[in-house]
Amino acid sequence: MLFNSTDRPKSTAPWFLEQVLEYDDFPVNDTDDCAICLDKLIEKDCLKLRVIKDGESYGCAHVFHKSCCENWLKQANVCPLCREKLPEDDREEELKQMEERYVRLQQEQQAREKRADDFSSTMFG
Ligand SMILES: [Zn+2]
Ligand SMILES: [Zn+2]
Numbered sequence: 001m002l003f004n005s006t007d008r009p010k011s012t013a014p015w016f017l018e019q020v021l022e023y024d025d026f027p028v029n030d031t032d033d034c035a036i037c038l039d040k041l042i043e044k045d046c047l048k049l050r051v052i053k054d055g056e057s058y059g060c061a062h063v064f065h066k067s068c069c070e071n072w073l074k075q076a077n078v079c080p081l082c083r084e085k086l087p088e089d090d091r092e093e094e095l096k097q098m099e100e101r102y103v104r105l106q107q108e109q110q111a112r113e114k115r116a117d118d119f120s121s122t123m124f125g
Contacts, residue, residue, distance in 0.1 A: 012073040013087040016058060019051040020073075021066060028063060035081040036068035049079055049086065060084040 030042045045066040049059035062081045064072075072080050077088040 010077050010088040010090065011075060012077040013089045015053070016051050016087045017070065017073050019053070020047045020049060020059070021070065023048070023051075024066070026063075032063065034065045034068055035062070036064055036072060039065070041065065049084075051087075058087050 024045060024047055026046075026048055028041045028046050030040065032041045033039065034041055034044075034046075041063055043065075046063050047066045047069055048061055048063050049069070050061040051058045060079045060082050062079050064080065069080070073086070077086045078084060079086065
């Protein structure tokens with residue numbers, strides 16, 4: 001085993017994978033090979049490792065076969081060719097953000113209830 005559990009490579013973020021699989025309408029250079037299987041790129045469906053999200057671009061724009069790259073991206077979040085880091089599937093970060101949202105909502109709810117209490121005590125107190 002190459003990696004221990006704390007140093008395990010993360011898989012690529014699902015939204016990134018989805019987008020690169022969806023936007024396959026780009027010109028493919030017929031002299032280029034897929035760096036994963038070394039076959040010509042024009043022989044199969046291709047994807048480009050580039051996604052524009054919220055005005056920011058992610059990925060290095062290298063091109064691979066869809067079938068080759070999809071499997072790779074489910075196990076690693078780097079480009080198979082240049083090793084550029086891609087958006088990672090970071091569930092821990094997501095959970096933390098969800099928790100923060102939940103705490104904030106609770107605080108807002110408490111503040112609302114307090115206001116309601118103050119209101120009724122001035123009206124009926
Ligand atoms: Zn390939
Ligand atoms: Zn690359």
